[in-house]
Amino acid sequence: MLIDLETIRQQAGEGWRSIERQSNPLERLAALKKYLRLETRRLQLRHRYGISGSKIVAARSLIVDLMIQGLARLAVGESRGEAEGRYAIIALGGYGRQELAPQSDIDVMFLHRGKGTAEGAARLSEALLYSLWDTGFTVGHSCRSMSECLEMARGDSTSRNALLDARLLWGSDELFRELARRMEAEIAGGRRTPVLEDLEAERASRHGKFGEVACLQEPDVKESAGGLRDFHSMLWAARVAHGYSNLAEMVSAGLMPEPDARAIGVAYDFILRVRNDLHFFTGRRADLLTLDLQSRVAPNLGYAGTPALRDSEIFMREYYVHARRMQRCSALYFDRAVAQRGRSGWLGRMREAAALRGHPARGETPEPANAHEPVDVAGLMRAYQEGAADGRSLDLAWLEDLRGRMPVINRRFRTSAEVAAAFMDLLRHCGQAGAVLRQMYETGFLGRYLPEFGRITCLVQHDLYHRYTIDEHILLAIESLDALIQSTGRNLERYRQIYRDVLDPATLHLGLLMHDIGKGLGEGHTEKGIVIAGRVCARLGLPHGPTADIAWLVRMHVVMAQTSQRRDLSDQRVIEGFAAQVGTLDHLNMLTLLTYGDLHGVGPGVWNEWKDALLWELHLKTRAVLEPAIDEAGGAGRMVEVLVEQLSGNSGGEEVRTHLALLPDDYARYTSSDDILEHLRLAQTLRKQAAGLSYRFNAQARCTDLHLCARNRRGLFAAVAGTLTAQGINILSVQLHTRADGIAIESFKVRDSDGEPITERSRWEELEREIKRTLGGETDLAAAVARRLRAQVPRRRRGQVAPLPTRITWDNRSSARSTILEIRTGDRLGLAYKIASTLAGLDLDIAFAKVATEKHRALDIFYITDAAGERLADEAIPPVEAAVRLALNDRSSAQEGIK
Secondary structure, eight states, X not given: OOOOHHHHHHHHHHHHHHHHTOOSHHHHHHXXXXXXXXXXXXXXXXXXXXXXXXXXXXXXXXXXXXXXXXXXXXXXXXXXXXXXXXXXXXXXXXXXXXXXXXXXXXEEEEEESSHHHHHHHHHHHHHHHXXXXXXXXXXXXXXXXXXXXXXXXXXXXXXXXXXXXXXXXXXXXXXXXXXXXXXXXXXXXXXHHHHHHHHHHHHHHHHHHHOSSSOBSSOBTXXXXXXXXXXXXXXXXXXXXXXXXXXXXXXXXXXXXXXXHHHHHHHHHHHHHHHHHHHHHHSSOOOBOOHHHHHHHHHHTXXXXXXXXXXXXXXXXXXXXXXXXXXXXXXXXXXXXXXXXXXXXXXXXXXXXXXXXXXXXXXXXXXXXXXXXXXXXXXXXXXXXXXXXXXXXBOHHHHHHHHTTGGGOOXXXXXXXXXXXXXXXXXXXXXXXXXXXXXXXXXXXXXXHOHHHHHTTTOOOOSSSOOBOHHHHHHHHHHHHHHHHHOOOGGGHHHXXXXXXXXXXXXXXXXXXXXXXXXTSSSOHHHHHHHHHHHHHHHTTOOHHHHHHHHHHHHHTTHHHHHHXXXXXXXXXXXXXXXXXXXXXXXXHHHHHHHHHHHXXXXXXXXXXXXXXXXXXXXXXXXXXXXXXXXTTOOHHHHHHHXXXXXXXXXXXXXXXXXXXXXXXXXXXXXXXXXXXXXXXXXXXXXXXXXXXXXXXXXXXXXXXXXXXXXXXXXXXXXXXHHHHHTTEEEEEEEEEEOTTSEEEEEEEEEETTSOOOOOHHHHHHHXXXXXXXXXXXXXXXXXXXXXXXXXXXXXXXXXSSOOOOEEEEESSSOSSOEEEEEEEEOOTTHHHHHHHHHHHTTOEEEEEEEEEETTEEEXXXXXXXXXXXXXXXXXXHHHHHHHHHHTTOOOOOOOOBO
């Protein structure tokens, strides 16, 4: 099955003759809809048959062209000749490029000669638009004169870009050509530089919004880096800078070599085909390639799974290969075009430097390479090494030329002691290692030198936690340490200090490079990663010490995050158990930094002040166990005195000391002075009321911090969580503390049901009244929650493959005082209330809780005791789990085990 545009034109001609014969408007509309359905179905069959993306969108454009031309003829009737000389119907944007995807909007402009023809153009547009709307099209439209077009292009970059792709559909060829001439003159007449600057700013803004890397877990095939828009931006820049509007012209002019044009064309066609399938499958304009759609698109495009990889993983790996190529090549030629304005744009923002061992530095013009010259690849590794030493980067164009010579990186090269020494040396440079590894990765050098890393290149992670592919996640994790060493903020000085204290940064960086290397090989990626890391270290000739340290980092890479976020750090058994696993201060420093980088590499917003505080709390407490002499706080007593001095001006010093004495030592160490003062103030209000409540907008976490003090009782947390649920407030996290005198302190981070902070004073006043009513027994809380949950309209979660299963884990050994209940499930309104009220109904107390929500996943940790204040007996756990599962509408009674 082939795409023959002439055949389509002939078929459309026959269809239009039958449509034009319909005198009744309703019958004509019905015939038009039938024609469009038939042609769309034919295109879909051709797409399923394997026809290229570019041919499908060209055919779709032609079908719509013929519709608009036919409708224009019907609209002007007998005055056709006169109308064609006075007006021009012009396709803009993607439609103008003849790249109309199956469900894309139509963007058209009705061009007229001026005031005398404006009314006629408006009537013509109205006649066409109603027919297009009635057939189901979304149409972007305008009626403009020549001067209005030019004025619009000067003031609106989006409209100007659309006009760069303008194409005549019907009407005056002379009028259209005049518009094109005046647009070219406008750009050439002193506006070239601002237009190029606008294009550069637009690209940066788009990448900031939709993703700056190609290897996103859920990319937007049009707008993300490596998507279709990167290609469009490159062509617009080439058009403005050089006057060439397509790849063939750029090749003919010597601006682009044929292999690069061919690579970009193949990548662009692949992404077009993916976009076409998204539109055909969903029946709407869908450009976001979500996880659920990946599993549907993959078989549609002919991908089949293997025992090791799903069909969607194989498909996405190929997508990322094309998207990376699109991003890399488009950036290269976009930057060359932008450089015509007198500065080097994106390249110019990178660090300029002198040549490295004969390898041109970024910003220099490289000499064309001779394909027959031998390549000094060992010298290239030394160049990378020196670049890491003083912050220099090799020129992108030169590295692109070197890409074709990568096969010389063979087994002999990979086992060279000289090369390994240079590689380990570049990894020792804090602040530059990530940037150099990124450049090695982009050219394919890193995957050739470390085939183990090459295996995970472009490998997607099918979970709702990671935003990037495995390779991209690892590189971002290392780059976050680059950013750390280059930062100046006081809040990061503690991490910068331990980074400087690491004995061998190369061990830390190689550990980060290897920490997820076992993914994509089935279950147990950590153990498999240890084996792979061992092979890499052996090939690099590393001695036993660093090899053992790297294996240890791979083994422990999730332990510190899990311990800090899921365990009660006031429990000394937790700290001593973790310290026993860590062993040395250098291990602790490296693992803290690895955890910091790992969390930063997951996705925007994953690292937050809550995780920062917990990670640092665990670091300090573990350090105090490993090296008691360097406990910089000087003991809990000294910390209390410091806080008393800080806060005594706002409250009596003795009151502050009493408040802190009634709470665990870690409260004084890890609670901010502002929060301590607020808790003390709220506790004092309990002399006159049942509960004290305050709120504060948290700009960093984009949420509202809610503090509450009340007399402790069984079910207090459930009552407060239930009231929040009944008011439509989502709980993101919570910290519970109970003073020795029975005053409970609960600190929540919350948002409204739309995911926004709550700042209205009236709403908080209402919430405070409802909490007090609930605590006073004046409210049927269960009924109020039920009403709210019934009213809540369920919304499909973006990218969710299937509802997240509920996983319940019990730990009856880690805490001396409590049984630890860990629940992982899909987030939903009222989740914390359901769990807490179920436990209260079983006469169980919550001694400590950590509630966290991330990307629609909830991880709730509860330290619970029985009515006597003791840990639960092992035999008492199954009925508690069954009750919790029942409350969460999870009938499965399978227990994952008591640790």
